[in-house]
Amino acid sequence: MSKPWLSWGIVVAAALVLTVLQVVAGPVVAILLIVVRIAILAALIYFVYRIWRNNRSRLSWLSRSQKLLFYGAGLIIVLVVVGSFLISWTLLTALLFFAIIGACGFVMWRLWRETEGWY
Numbered sequence: 849m850s851k852p853w854l855s856w857g858i859v860v861a862a863a864l865v866l867t868v869l870q871v872v873a874g875p876v877v878a879i880l881l882i883v884v885r886i887a888i889l890a891a892l893i894y895f896v897y898r899i900w901r902n903n904r905s906r907l908s909w910l911s912r913s914q915k916l917l918f919y920g921a922g923l924i925i926v927l928v929v930v931g932s933f934l935i936s937w938t939l940l941t942a943l944l945f946f947a948i949i950g951a952c953g954f955v956m957w958r959l960w961r962e963t964e965g966w967y
Contacts, residue, residue: 885933892929896922906963918959921952928952 869877900907910918928948935941 921955925952
């Protein structure tokens with residue numbers, strides 16, 4: 849049985865350590881955060897690849913325009929995530945980030961759900 853409080857505790861502890869380290873050793877932490885961002889991006893790419901690989905026969909049933917919409921939404925998500933590394937964050941940019949990711953994710957989910965029962 850998993851303990852979600854333990855997982856959240858680890859995340860909070862890691863955030864606390866990074867915050868303290870940033871105050872003490874700013875440049876070192878900045879480099880570590882860049883490495884962590886790259887690792888998260890690589891993990892995201894691997895996760896998306898695995899999902900695509902497991903569902904490519906299901907996605908083959910989509911029409912050409914549906915495929916274009918599906919992969920276009922995926923490309924927008926990738927561009928927004930990569931672009932998020934280059935911007936300075938404000939409340940507005942954070943809201944736009946999550947709105948774009950959510951909208952594109954919904955489009956992809958809805959198109960994927962349309963293939964149920966087609967094969």
